[in-house]
Amino acid sequence: MILKNLPRDFIWGTATAAHQVEGNNTNSDFWHLEHTKDTTFAEPSGIACDQWNKYEEDIDIMADHSIQAYRLSVEWARIEISEGQFSQEAIDHYKKVLDYCRKKGLKTCVTFQHFTSPLWFTARGGWENQDNVDLFVRYSEKVSKELDDYMDTVCTINEANLTSCFAHSFPSYPEGGMKTIMPFVSEAAKSCGSNLENFGPFLFGHPFKIRDCMMEAHVKSFSVIKGNLNKNQPVGITLSIMDYQCIDGGEAMRDKAHAESVDICLDQVKNDDFIGIQTYTRHTYGPEGILKPNTNESTMLVMGYEYYPESLENVLRYVAPKINCPMIVTENGIGTDDDEQRISYVKTALEGLQRCIDDGLDIRGYYYWSFLDNFEWLYGYKPRFGLIEVDRETLVRKSKKSLKFYQEIIEKSS
Numbered sequence: 443m444i445l446k447n448l449p450r451d452f453i454w455g456t457a458t459a460a461h462q463v464e465g466n467n468t469n470s471d472f473w474h475l476e477h478t479k480d481t482t483f484a485e486p487s488g489i490a491c492d493q494w495n496k497y498e499e500d501i502d503i504m505a506d507h508s509i510q511a512y513r514l515s516v517e518w519a520r521i522e523i524s525e526g527q528f529s530q531e532a533i534d535h536y537k538k539v540l541d542y543c544r545k546k547g548l549k550t551c552v553t554f555q556h557f558t559s560p561l562w563f564t565a566r567g568g569w570e571n572q573d574n575v576d577l578f579v580r581y582s583e584k585v586s587k588e589l590d591d592y593m594d595t596v597c598t599i600n601e602a603n604l605t606s607c608f609a610h611s612f613p614s615y616p617e618g619g620m621k622t623i624m625p626f627v628s629e630a631a632k633s634c635g636s637n638l639e640n641f642g643p644f645l646f647g648h649p650f651k652i653r654d655c656m657m658e659a660h661v662k663s664f665s666v667i668k669g670n671l672n673k674n675q676p677v678g679i680t681l682s683i684m685d686y687q688c689i690d691g692g693e694a695m696r697d698k699a700h701a702e703s704v705d706i707c708l709d710q711v712k713n714d715d716f717i718g719i720q721t722y723t724r725h726t727y728g729p730e731g732i733l734k735p736n737t738n739e740s741t742m743l744v745m746g747y748e749y750y751p752e753s754l755e756n757v758l759r760y761v762a763p764k765i766n767c768p769m770i771v772t773e774n775g776i777g778t779d780d781d782e783q784r785i786s787y788v789k790t791a792l793e794g795l796q797r798c799i800d801d802g803l804d805i806r807g808y809y810y811w812s813f814l815d816n817f818e819w820l821y822g823y824k825p826r827f828g829l830i831e832v833d834r835e836t837l838v839r840k841s842k843k844s845l846k847f848y849q850e851i852i853e854k855s856s
């Protein structure tokens with residue numbers, strides 16, 4: 443497959459996030475949640491893919507397969523070990539990682555916060571408490587000053603709108619978020635000296651408070667980060683945007699989902715340097731709310747997602763007229779054990795992207811999620827999104843056929 447007429451600066455990349463691949467993120471809120479009694483996490487993240495130590499190997503594989511950019515996240519919990527106390531060792535580590543990308547000819551796209559936060563932050567209200575926004579801004583200021591030269595693109599926060607999507611994705615989603623119905627979160631709050639009301643981890647807290655807090659943190663840190671970047675590198679946010687559809691009578695529900703989880707955020711970031719688009723599937727609404735995915739066994743994916751690669755085109759077309767800046771597909775991919783299915787998914791998704799390019803949509807890059815099979819949050823290591831398999835015993839990396847397929851697309855289309 444060849445993509446044509448791409449903008450000259452179009453970039454082909456792959457993405458990961460610190461907690462999902464680095465291993466031993468012990469100072470983070472998620473580590474604490476994973477290790478709380480009766481946790482809902484299928485398993486703890488543990489050593490993950492040990493990318494903290496194996497980053498050179500991973501970057502070598504990317505370079506050897508013509509991948510042009512690596513989207514990774516730096517871990518706040520490692521960088522700001524306690525409030526106001528920054529670890530130069532962690533910062534220097536990330537400088538080495540990003541520098542190695544450079545040496546191997548890869549561009550870097552750096553996310554400052556991808557789901558996890560320091561436990562000390564979460565224990566004082568985390569993302570539910572608007573007073574904490576300035577803590578993120580201070581962290582962003584530090585990271586942007588330190589890593590300036592090493593970053594080609596910056597994403598402040600990953601999927602700041604995700605919890606508000608959850609509120610529209612599950613029937614009778616609890617008003618105060620998952621934490622109100624998951625006793626282990628209450629236990630986790632207590633065991634770090636907080637309480638449920640003042641414990642605000644991403645994913646589990648009040649869906650709209652988290653959205654608003656994160657969006658404010660993005661807006662405030664945007665100008666601080668821009669002020670620290672010497673080469674005027676592009677800065678943006680990434681948003682989770684499902685392809686919301688409806689059957690007759692479901693229009694109002696679909697529009698509400700769009701309004702509360704997508705449009706309200708796009709309005710605040712439409713003049714940024716870019717918007718990061720992240721999409722995996724569709725959701726369909728009927729008059730009573732979200733419908734069960736219309737799938738049979740072969741199209742139902744491991745996390746209950748419907749196989750629906752067409753979502754990428756639909757989402758790009760939905761977002762384009764609402765913003766005044768380019769889009770970058772910062773995540774798109776599929777969790778499956780069937781690598782042929784992954785190849786078909788990427789092919790169909792990219793055919794959609796091609797049609798968008800042909801129609802003049804301003805799209806500057808595509809990052810496949812994920813480079814490696816990694817820690818898929820509450821689901822543990824079962825869902826496999828990677829182009830590379832990771833042996834859970836030995837952590838040895840093994841390329842899948844889809845990696846070769848992706849490499850050929852990049853080589854032919856660049």
Ligand code: BGC
Nearest residue numbers: 459600601682773811818827
């Ligand atoms: C997240 C990733 C996650 C992926 C697949 C996205 O929402 O940014 O961290 O692994 O979806 O579920």
